Amino acid sequence: xxxxxxxxxxxxxxxxxxxxxxxxxxxxxxxxxxxxxxxxxxxxxxxxxxxxxxxxxxxxxxxxxxxxxxxxxxxxxxxxxxxxxxxxxxxxxxxxxxxxxxxxxxxxxxxxxxxxxxxxxxxx
Amino acid sequence: xxxxxxxxxxxxxxxxxxxxxxxxxxxxxxxxxxxxxxxxxxxxxxxxxxxxxxxxxxxxxxxxxxxxxxxxxxxxxxxxxxxxxxxxxxxxxxxxxxxxxxxxxxxxxxxxxxxxxxxxxxxxxxxxxxxxxxxxxxxxxxxxxxxxxxxxxxxxxxxxxxxxxxxxxxxxxxxxxxxxxxxxxxxxxxxxxxxxxxxxxxxxxxxxxxxxxxxxxxxxxxxxxxxxxxxxxxxxxxxxxxxxxxxxxxxxxxxxxxxxxxxxxxxxxxxxxxxxxxxxxxxxxxxxxxxxxxxxxxxxxxxxxxxxxxxxxxxxxxxxxxxxxxxxxxxxxxxxxxxxxxxxxxxxxxxxxxxxxxxxxxxxxxxxxxxxxxxxxxxxxxxxxxxxxxxxxxxxxxxxxxxxxxxxxxxxxxxxxxxxxxxxxxxxxxxxxxxxxxxxxxxxxxxxxxxxxxxxxxxxxxxx
Numbered sequence: 001x002x003x004x005x006x007x008x009x010x011x012x013x014x015x016x017x018x019x020x021x022x023x024x025x026x027x028x029x030x031x032x033x034x035x036x037x038x039x040x041x042x043x044x045x046x047x048x049x050x051x052x053x054x055x056x057x058x059x060x061x062x063x064x065x066x067x068x069x070x071x072x073x074x075x076x077x078x079x080x081x082x083x084x085x086x087x088x089x090x091x092x093x094x095x096x097x098x099x100x101x102x103x104x105x106x107x108x109x110x111x112x113x114x115x116x117x118x119x120x121x122x123x124x
Numbered sequence: 125x126x127x128x129x130x131x132x133x134x135x136x137x138x139x140x141x142x143x144x145x146x147x148x149x150x151x152x153x154x155x156x157x158x159x160x161x162x163x164x165x166x167x168x169x170x171x172x173x174x175x176x177x178x179x180x181x182x183x184x185x186x187x188x189x190x191x192x193x194x195x196x197x198x199x200x201x202x203x204x205x206x207x208x209x210x211x212x213x214x215x216x217x218x219x220x221x222x223x224x225x226x227x228x229x230x231x232x233x234x235x236x237x238x239x240x241x242x243x244x245x246x247x248x249x250x251x252x253x254x255x256x257x258x259x260x261x262x263x264x265x266x267x268x269x270x271x272x273x274x275x276x277x278x279x280x281x282x283x284x285x286x287x288x289x290x291x292x293x294x295x296x297x298x299x300x301x302x303x304x305x306x307x308x309x310x311x312x313x314x315x316x317x318x319x320x321x322x323x324x325x326x327x328x329x330x331x332x333x334x335x336x337x338x339x340x341x342x343x344x345x346x347x348x349x350x351x352x353x354x355x356x357x358x359x360x361x362x363x364x365x366x367x368x369x370x371x372x373x374x375x376x377x378x379x380x381x382x383x384x385x386x387x388x389x390x391x392x393x394x395x396x397x398x399x400x401x402x403x404x405x406x407x408x409x410x411x412x413x414x415x416x417x418x419x420x421x422x423x424x425x426x427x428x429x430x431x432x433x434x435x436x437x438x439x440x441x442x443x444x445x446x447x448x449x450x451x452x453x454x455x456x457x458x459x460x461x462x463x464x465x466x467x468x469x470x471x472x473x474x475x476x477x478x479x480x481x482x483x484x485x486x487x488x489x490x491x492x493x494x495x496x497x498x499x500x501x502x503x504x505x506x507x508x509x510x511x512x513x514x515x516x517x518x519x520x521x522x523x524x525x526x527x528x529x530x531x532x533x534x535x536x537x538x539x540x541x542x543x544x545x546x547x548x549x550x551x552x553x554x555x556x557x558x559x560x561x562x563x564x565x566x567x568x569x570x571x572x573x574x575x576x577x578x579x580x581x582x583x584x585x586x587x588x
Contacts, residue, residue, distance in 0.1 A: 005367065005411040008428060012421035021424055036407045041342040041365055048425055090410075113397075114376055117369075117415040117422055121449035121467040122456045124419065 001099075001115045003057050004089040007049050009115070011101035011108070014123050020101055022053035023108070025060040027097035031113075032063075035090045042086045043076045054088065063092045135187050136203040136298045137177045139196050140306060141284060143332070144172040146534065147196050149520035150335050151179075153536070154190045157338040173283035175242055176296060178203060184301060193362075194304040195331045201276055201298030210257065213295045218259045228299060229260065234267035237275045244281040244288040258297070274300040305331060311403075312357065318402050319394040321352040321375060321383050325435055329524075330358035333433050336520070336536045337495040339364040343430035344410070348417035348483065351375065353396030355433050360400055360408035364431070367410040368396065369417055371445055371468070376414055418446040418471065420483050427489040427542075436476050438499040438532075438563050444471040473499075473558045477511045481537070481551035485515035488539040493519070497532045500557060501566040505531070509557035514550055515541040530567055 011020035051071050058064035066084045075081050099108040099115060106123070109116050139147050148167045155162050166179045175198070181187040184202065191200035204220060207213035228235070237258075239251040254277060264272070278296045281288035312327035314320050325333070333355055339345055341363030347355050350368025352375070360366050374380035378394040400406045415422055437444040445468035456464065477498065484494035498510060502525075510521060516537040525531045558566075 001411055005413070008424050009413075009422060010424045013416075013419040020421075038342060038407075041344075044342055044344070048428060050424065112377065113411075115411075115413050115415075116373060117413055117419075118371070118373070118466055119416070119419070119447055120456055120464060121447055124447055124449075 001094045001110050001113055002090055003054060003061070003092055003094075004045060004049075005115075006057050006094070006099070007054050007089075009099070009117070011099075011104070011106060013117070013119060014101060014104055014106055017101060017103045020103060022050065022056060022102065024100035024102060025057055025094060025097060026100060027061050027094045027110075029094075029096035030061045030063070031093050031095050032087075032091050033093055035086070037083060037086050039076075039079060039082045039086075042082045042089065045089065046071060046075055046085065049089075058088045058092070061092060061094060063088060133181060133184065133187070134203040135179050135181055135191075135301075136201040136206070136278075136296050137179060137191060137197050138199045138201070138278065139175045139177065140198050140304075141175055143196055143329075143522075143524065145522045145524070146332060147172070147177070149522050149534075149536070150194055150196050150332060151190070152520070153336050153338055154193055157335075157340065158186060158189050160186060160190075174280050174294070176278065176280055176294065178206060188302045191304055192302045193335060195306065195309065195328050195335065197304035198306055199276075199300060199304070200302045201278075201296070201300055203296060203298045206294065206296045208294055209291065210254070210295060213297060214257065214259050217297060225260070228273045229262050229264070231263040233264040233273055234271040235262060235264050235273045235275060236266060236268050236271045237277060239277045239279075241279045241281055241288075241292065243284050243286060244279070244292075246279070276300055308361070312361070314354070317352075317354070317357075318398050319352050319378070319396065320354075323435065323437070324352050324383075325354040327354075327358070330355050331361065333495050333534065334358040334362050334364070336534065337431035337433045337493045339431050339433070344428070345431045345433055346429045346487070347434045348432065348480065349434050349436050350396060350412060351435070353399050353412070355435065356396060357399055357403060357405065359431070359433060360405040361403065363408070365408050365410050366400075367412070369413045369415040371414070371416050371447070373414045376412055416447045417483070418475075418479050420479070420486065423487055426486045427492075428487050429492060430489055431493050431495070432480075432484050432488060433493075433495045434480070435497050436473075436480065437471075438473065438497075438567075444473065444476055445469065446471040473563055474511075474553055474556050478551040478553065481511050481513040481516060482549045484537065485513050485539065485548050485551070490539055490542050492539050494535075494537045494539075496535055498535050499530070499532045499563050499567075501563070502529050502531050504557060504566070505533075506555060506557075508554035510535060511551050511553045513537075513548075513552075515539055515548060 011017055058067050067088050072078055072081050094110050095113045097110050170177050191197045205213050205216040237255050239254055276298055279292035280294040281292050309328040314324055339359045339362045343364045345359040345364040345366050347368040350370045356366035370376055378390040378392055382390045396412050397409050400409050447466045448469040517540045519536040519538050522534045523531050
């Protein structure tokens with residue numbers, strides 16, 4: 001699971017959970033996989049992100065060193081910034097671990113890089 | 125004056141002889157993607173029996189871009205002349221302004237002329253005579269392999285299977301410009317795909333769907349019923365970044381039953397990701413989730429996706445399920461939960477479609493597109509069966525026949541209103557196509573079930 005995906009997911013699907021965001025990450029295996037840099041795509045994603053949540057997620061998986069704490073103005077033309085964002089959003093992947101609902105503590109397992117967001121029938 | 129001639133060039137499209145109902149829809153979607161609109165006039169005159177269509181584009185560059193991405197167009201020609209007889213064709217050819225054609229007839233330009241009859245095999249001597257009769261003064265040399273200019277004399281003798289007349293109904297003469305994506309279909313053929321399932325979409329239709337969704341470079345595409353990801357392969361081929369979800373844990377983790385007859389077990393690396401890797405498209409992979417697409421609040425932010433492209437389960441080869449309890453007061457103890465497989469209940473087709481439209485209304489960006497298949501029992505089908513949503517405009521609705529009585533319709537919708545971030549569950553269906561019988565019942569019963577005398581208990585058993 002890429003951190004871009006993590007940034008978009010909530011646990012609000014659980015009955016009674018209000019925000020369910022951001023999900024905590026406890027990772028036992030994290031990989032960095034090379035992905036071609038496409039500044040256009042990264043620029044398109046930036047306005048959709050919750051940046052503080054991205055910073056927290058990067059920290060949770062131990063890849064926050066390079067990531068700026070805030071989105072810089074005119075990021076579209078700032079290649080250095082976009083490359084750092086690209087790395088954290090698309091190259092860092094949680095392979096094994098759990099996503100944790102901030103309100104209920106419910107864990108969603110990530111196996112082989114695929115998060116399992118299914119609930120049990122008594123949670124919906 | 126000359127400027128106006130130049131900006132109103134005539135082109136000839138030659139379509140493949142399949143999915144005829146989708147031709148103008150795909151053409152319109154691609155023209156729109158590249159920032160132009162086709163004259164309504166051009167499309168109205170399309171006779172679906174003929175593979176040929178005359179159209180106008182503002183420039184050759186634009187024409188090549190549009191035709192070059194189509195899966196239904198075989199070839200694009202600059203149309204020099206057309207007519208319902210050779211007299212008409214040649215008369216028009218003679219009167220072509222010299223400045224338009226002279227550059228291609230020059231001495232330093234190699235060329236070839238190919239003659240083809242649609243629905244009639246032509247003999248070589250006739251072909252030669254027809255070429256010799258052309259009132260054009262070619263000064264260059266003939267070269268069969270990779271000439272500078274390739275000219276085509278195309279004849280239409282009615283639709284395939286009809287008794288062809290002596291003389292063609294229509295003749296066209298044009299300069300070849302580009303071919304569509306027909307050859308790509310073979311390259312992406314499912315036989316050669318690493319990971320396939322029972323309902324994997326064929327390569328041509330997948331690319332058609334991506335075209336209808338106007339997927340292009342740097343766009344984010346989502347498939348809420350992703351399966352083996354065949355639609356996403358096509359979207360990634362067009363440069364879209366892809367994500368998907370499916371309720372089937374075993375399928376996504378390559379632990380389910382294999383779909384190939386000679387295979388006992390799925391290989392551990394069978395995945396959507398591996399499919400993208402196979403075609404060198406892994407850089408477009410975002411993520412695949414095991415998730416129940418009926419639970420929409422999984423996603424934090426609205427207007428997330430540029431396109432939602434999907435083939436929902438119809439309940440024939442893959443069952444339609446969502447998580448839920450059959451009795452209201454269900455409770456699981458901690459012990460139950462360990463290794464528990466959540467209970468799944470049937471997901472009514474009409475609910476799937478309403479949920480899908482509500483999802484699209486919220487999670488598509490403005491002008492983003494929703495493309496999906498809607499299965500129908502032909503004798504019962506009416507336009508009012510297609511679900512509607514106030515935020516989504518119907519762009520096209522094309523039929524693919526599957527059997528004499530069953531078809532599926534490819535529906536394309538565009539988000540036209542900006543949401544305010546709240547819940548917008550306003551999808552509705554004027555007349556429920558599946559009200560008196562599920563699609564599965566309609567599909568398997570040769571005669572349609574009469575209301576009240578239901579044998580649904582039998583059907584239920586087979587569904588489970």
